[in-house]
Amino acid sequence: MATDLIDKLQDDNTPSWIGSESVARNVCGLAYLTGADTTVSSAWALVFALAANPEVQKAAQEEIDRVIGNDRLPQLSDREHLPYVAAVVKETSRWHSVVPLGLSRASAEDSEYNGYFIPKGTYIMMNTWAFMHDPEVFEKPMEFKPERYLKDGKFNPNVLDPEIAAFGYGRRICPGRHLSNDAIFLLAASLLAVFDITPPKDESGKPVKLEFRPSSDVVSVTVLFLLPDYGILNLNLLVHLLISWLNGRISFMREHENDPDLQLLLENSRKRDKQRAKDTNLETYDYAALADTVEPLSLWRIRMEYQGLVDPDTDYIVEPHELKEFPKAQHTFRIFVDVPNTEGRLDEPETRLVEDFQGLPKSSDVLLFIKKAIALPISCFRPALPSMLIITHQFEPHRAVLAPFLGSFPSSKFTWEIESAGMAEHMGQLQYAKASHFYRQHKADGERHKEEGNIAFRKGDRKGAIAAYTQSLRRFEDAHCQKVLEEDKKAVMKLMAMTIANRSAAAVLPGEGQDIELAISDGKKAIIANPHYAKGYARLAKAHHANGELSEAQDALAKALRLPELENEVGLVDMLIDLQTDGKGLPENNEEFETFVKRLLEEDPESVERVKNINGLWRKRITEREV
Known part of the structure; x- marks a missing residue:
């Protein structure tokens, strides 16, 4: 919707464009505000209804398997061929009234109805829930029965459509009803195509009895719900996860990798996959039976x-x-x-x-x-x-x-x-061209986020810097995953090392929110990403020092200076000497200097082991007093 509105702005002149842009912004904003909780409420009711009515779920899945098959997800264009799934969506809007009492109206003038006088300005509430659960209109209204709308596999025009009340009335009926219906249809069809939704089990292994308890708010919702084999999960997680999945993206998964609800979902998914593999004997499996499908x-x-x-x-x-x-x-x-x-x-x-x-x-x-x-x-x-x-x-x-x-x-x-070898070469060329395109795109995005992190860091905005560096790393990881030349992979690995080291520097900044654990972890990761990146060792040493770990800080610098490529790095040498002298620098007095060197190279076992194979500039400064 937003992109369509933007496209329509392109040909307008400037005065008209400004007004049209304002309308477009308002339309998109209202669509989000009014649909964010109402559509989510319907999504919750849908999941609950499917879990509580396995026979409905089975019938819908059989229709999807018969019409769509197994190699793709349903689309909006499939709706006319999936009448039962469409009926599930209709029944969801009837069975669970998202706005039970509708939105209040005010009478425009004095009027009389069935002997009741209604003065002008009287607030009127429409009992949508009562309309949708009237036993004279809907047989067994408390039951979830999608088949009530169907006759001979087609919609029965003699059955009242829930849309007459579910989205309001008259000229002010909800203009977003079509968008909502499309979203819930895609959600329902995609869930049914992929998942079996069942109640969780209790300690004895028996399914938990599900009890539907919608809230009595203006918008009737419930914060928690039950998902198949996954226990109680946060609704927002499911909705965002499904949106990300349906859009073919994994960014939500990566950005919420530490979310306990998501971890629970993934862990139970792995358990279910293991159990499925355990229950399936690949040697005796009836593969031939699949030929008919x-x-x-x-x-x-x-x-x-x-x-x-x-x-x-x-x-x-x-x-x-x-x-x-x-x-x-x-x-x-x-x-x-x-x-x-x-x-x-x-x-x-x-x-x-x-x-x-x-x-x-x-x-x-x-x-x-x-x-x-x-x-x-x-x-x-x-x-x-x-x-x-x-x-x-x-x-x-x-x-x-x-x-x-x-x-x-x-x-x-x-x-x-x-x-054939020829076809393989052709496919390889196509894949390389595609990989090169995405490599350049992800690399450019990573560099942009990295610069955003640098700007935030210079402003002292730790949180903003860490967030930007994290986004940068994800884009660099995407670039590194592409099947491109080895030199391209090495180039992006160097960028990753720089970005990880920068995030370590942001995490160790003093003050509220300091994250020493992240700083140390990132210092180590930067070294792994590029073993010859001097700042990686410097960041790790600084993080250890900030954590009061003097020995670990010196070890990090010593490890770097043992490498021939880094043995003459002035910054690393200065840092190590600074730590070895408690910030005082090398002694000016010859006798004190000789005592210091003897302790460092001969008397202190820990120090002797640490500097044993360090050559280059550090060794020269210690043995030749070169500055």
Whole structure:
């Protein structure tokens, strides 16, 4: 809506544009203010109704599976083909009156109704809840029955539509009702396409009895609700999570990674996936039965990407020059099953399944992965077969093992092939071009947020600086994930090291909100991102020193000065000497200087060990009094 209004402004002259912009701003603002709580209230009621009425949920899911299939989410254009799901939305607006008493009106003049005199200016409340629960109009009104609106699979015009009252009356009926209906339909259809919504279980393993208790506020809402297998969650989390998911973004997930509600959701999702895998025997699974569910022209593509050297103990990505430090590091590979996105495009696919392998996967590993992709995909997909399975040329050595299984399906419904080298090269070029585009975009966004952080830091705005640096790091991470040249990845890693070090500096600023733990953690991360970045060691040392950890601060600087690339860094040398002399600097008196050096190099065991392999400028200053 906002973008449409903006587009309409483009051709207006300046005076008209100013007025139109004001209208556009007001329309968008009112749409948000009036829909933020009302639509959320309907969303809560929808989730509750589905959990409390499994037969309704099952009927709606069967309709979606029959009409849409398993390879995409429902869209608004599907609504006319999903009458039962649309009826669920209608019944939600009837069963739960979001504004139970409507919005008050005032009589414009004296009037009389059924013998009652109503003076001008009298406030009138419309009992919407009573209209929607009138047993003479709706049979068994307290029950959630979407089928009441349908006859022979179509909407029954003889049944009263809840919209006659749910959104108000007359000329002042809610203008956002169509937007609300669209939003709730997409929410309902997408939830039903992906999730089974059930009540949580009590300590004995029995489902908890659900009791619907809407509030008596002007807008009837309830803060907490029950979600399948996830216990009590905050409603705003679900709504924002679903909006982010439906928009194809993961920014909400990343920005709320420490939210306890989200952690609970993800943890229980992992538990459910583990249980599902435990309950599914891939060796005895009836794959052939899925042949009857194949959607015409559905396409999957299986590909593999090299993920680099990874240390199995820490999951740290190891650079070739770090192999001595991480001798257990192994080459890792990741296999994907790509399916077209909701727009039917495979150049920006959705992922049906992804799995990591230490070492190049064997033929048996690849076969098992394909079986999982069919029978045990990630939880937003159902078991299914495509009509066409494309396998990239990297898997050509496994053809002999894959062929018997893939050839067992009816060729009239399922075909498969391994890409030719030429096709693989063409796809690789397309992917590289796409990756390069997104790399540049994410890198530019990261640099912009980094500069915003620098500006906030210079103003002493710790909170603003940390927030901007965090956004910058997320964009740099997005850039680093792209399949681009190694030199491009190294360039963005250096930017990440600088940004992490800057965030450490912001976190250690004295005063309210100082976060020493973050400062130390970021100092270490900056060093990992770029082992030759001097400021990373300096930030870590400063954070340790601020925390009263003098030895750790000196160790951080000593580690840097042992590196040939950093042994002559003046700033690091000055910092270490400053810590070693308690801020006094090297003694001016020769006798005091010799005593200091002897203690540092010979008498203090901790110091002797720390400076043992430090050469360069620090060694010269200590042994030759070079300044």
